[in-house]
Amino acid sequence: MLKVIHIITLAQGIFLLFVLLKSRKKFRKVNFWLLVASVFSIILYSFGDDDHNLFRIHTDWFFFHETLLITLFVLFVKYFEAATEVFKKRDWLFFIPYGLNCLLHFTKPYLEGTALTVVKGLHDVVELSFVAMLFYTIFFIIEKHKEKWLLFFVIPLTVIFIIDELSYFITGTNECPFDLDKFGNILVSMCLFYFVLYKLITAPKSILPNPDKKAYKSSSLDTESALRLKVAIEHLIEEEHWFKNQKLTVQMVAKELGVQRQQVSEVLNMYMKIGFQDYLNTCRVNEFMKVLNEERYQNYTLLAIAFEVGFSSKSSFNTTFKKMKGMTPSQYRKSVV
DSSP states (O other), rough: OOOHHHHHHHHHHHHHHHHHHHHHGGSSSHHHHHHHHHHHHHHHHHHHOOOOSSSSOOOOOOGHHHOOOHHHHHHHHHHOOOOOOOGGGGGGGGHHHHHHHHHHHHGGOOOOOOHHHHHHHHHHHHHHHHHHHHHHHHHHHEEEEEESHHHHHHHHHHHHHHHHHHHHHHSSSSGGGGGGHHHHHHHHHHHHHHHHHHHHHHGGGGGGGGOOSSSSSTTOHHEEEHHHHHHHHHHHIIIOOOOGOOOHHHHHHHHHHHHHHHHHHHHIIIOOOHHHHHHHHHHHHHHHHHHHGGGGGSSHHHHHHHHHHTOHHHHHHHHHHHHHHSOOOHHHHHHOO
């Protein structure tokens, strides 16, 4: 039965790769290649399942285990809404757990005694780092991602991986109950392939964003400069709490950062995918929820706290909060008391 599922998944994966490669010019490069790499890693996983290998039974193709898929899928989610065409050098660090996992796996058979115990302990820590990466991805999707459909794949993958790890810690073997690590991962991957193919036909932008057009033709910003400016804007607005200024303007931010007003607007719209006022209101709502139950605000009304975090009127506060959180500020307060 599993071999049939493997073959179906392989056929789907190869067809999906064909569709993606044929349309590659339509999509942003970094997102496109991360998705292609994720699909390819699933194909390799189907080929290289050491317990149910399609070619040679019990052949250990450890390089193609689910840890590679997890690493690539985490990066795909991370870059989905990032307004960049370039893979950041620091994100190669995400592959360190995968590399260590492979190294420790192939080292263990040649060790014994204390050295073996140490390597096994390191291997367990590395495996737990993949659980952390998956939880990071779930949190990232919930907090920042518009495409919540990704949770339907990340959450099952997380549950399967945790069960597999718990089984290993309890039994000391790689035998997962009901072969969940084999059936589960392949079935989740098969559903992912079906869904991605469907979305590529009906709503391709929900899978892969299009390359950004040169909306700001006179811009002097290259990608690296824009990303540096993005960090500076976030630091100024969020960490230094400039969003609390009710009269804050784009011009004031540009003057403080020593750049042109147009460049600030460009970074906000093209690299952060948000307008200036929406960005400020998002920061203000988040700050409101953060300080709501702090002791120093216990005698404040909701509107007084709203003014403290930067809102200038009751109507804009109530409208913005309900739009973002789906409930009124007073309803939210009751829900957290």
